Amino acid sequence: xxxxxxxxxxxxxxxxxxxxxxxxxxxxxxxxxxxxxxxxxxxxxxxxxxxxxxxxxxxxxxxxxxxxxxxxxxxxxxxxxxxxxxxxxxxxxxxxxxxxxxxxxxxxxxxxxxxxxxxxxxxxxxxxxxxxxxxxxxxxxxxxxxxxxxxxxxxx
Numbered sequence: 001x002x003x004x005x006x007x008x009x010x011x012x013x014x015x016x017x018x019x020x021x022x023x024x025x026x027x028x029x030x031x032x033x034x035x036x037x038x039x040x041x042x043x044x045x046x047x048x049x050x051x052x053x054x055x056x057x058x059x060x061x062x063x064x065x066x067x068x069x070x071x072x073x074x075x076x077x078x079x080x081x082x083x084x085x086x087x088x089x090x091x092x093x094x095x096x097x098x099x100x101x102x103x104x105x106x107x108x109x110x111x112x113x114x115x116x117x118x119x120x121x122x123x124x125x126x127x128x129x130x131x132x133x134x135x136x137x138x139x140x141x142x143x144x145x146x147x148x149x150x151x152x153x154x155x156x
Contacts, residue, residue, distance in 0.1 A: 033061075037054070037057070037058070040054075040057070041053060041054040041057070045079070046077045046078070046079050047077045047078065047079020047080075048079065055072060056072075059071070059072055080105075082101065083101075083107065085099055085100065085101050086099065087099040089117070090114075118130075
């Protein structure tokens with residue numbers, strides 16, 4: 001039996017599922033259940049507790065629906081956890097800065113980073129100055145010890 005014939009052999013079962021979902025007693029159930037799921041769990045980032053809760057919920061729901069062989073599987077999922085974030089300008093005066101680290105970025109060394117700051121006021125200026133700025137550095141260590149502060153706002 002080739003693959004096309006095998007797929008065709010499921011046509012009757014597929015039509016029955018579609019008919020039940022669109023016209024039968026399961027009508028609107030998929031959308032309603034998805035809306036409940038998304039409202040209850042929101043974002044489910046890999047490795048997060050929210051994802052684990054969502055998986056447990058879905059397994060329980062599928063078992064409650066009477067499906068066969070419902071089970072979870074253990075998987076190794078790398079994940080990033082946001083740590084404490086802060087930045088302080090030390091010259092020309094000491095001033096705390098608002099900042100947000102990029103997701104999945106590497107940790108800052110324990111002693112911190114001291115570096116020049118590049119301030120830009122538009123995305124065009126960011127692209128222009130970033131190209132110039134990174135051309136100054138020859139090694140990845142020098143680039144990794146740099147810091148860029150973007151004060152970007154919309155102009156009309």
